[in-house]
Amino acid sequence: MMIQFPDDANGDMLQALTEAGLDLSQTMTLDFYLIFKRQEKAERAEQALISKYPKESVSLYCNPANQWEIKITIDMIPSYEAINLLEKELDEFARKFAGHNDGWGVMEPEPVD
Template sequence: MQFPDDDNGKMLAAMADAGIDLTKALDVDFFLVFDDQRDAESAAEELTKSEMEGEMELHLNDDVGKWELIVCVNMVPDYSAIVEQEVELNSFAGEFGGATDGWGVMQHQEGDDEFADDEHECSDDCKH
């Protein structure tokens, strides 16, 4: 499978190399960051009212000192769909003084049974 040579393409290539089936829907987490708590809360409230399906989580990311709104969307992780969702969410976040800050998936989801990293040892840098 070929992917564009950008951050999204590299992430998808790494997922494919890890054995994740990119033809099946996965829970994709999109990260929106805000400097101000009220802006983040307003964005979360507005997103809740919208027609966007998915789950949300809002918390203060102590590592960067910003409010992080995680929007989880169940979707097939197709390159163009990921880019389209990022552009839409970035535009939305911008209305509240925020911006998107990447995306990711949990390593073990339904549909990626072949993926296993038995030699992995968690460290303070792990994101799961």
């Protein structure tokens, strides 16, 4: 039986992962992205994120669009509700530093030979 997800960006992404054969009941490593126009705001946000999520990987870089981007990597079970809640929390956090949430993604697992 195929799980039906809401018709939005998160639902579409989860649907694609399911169709690719990934088991969404298992913990996965997800990358969440926050975008900032100003480097100093991004650097302050990065330090605050490291304090808020000390066990997670947080990295800051300048993306090809010349915006400052923070990637926070979180291991979690990718439920629709949990992702929406975390994205809302990250967006509210980023807005304190004049930034915004810019979605999430998952690295495809390496094929096993």
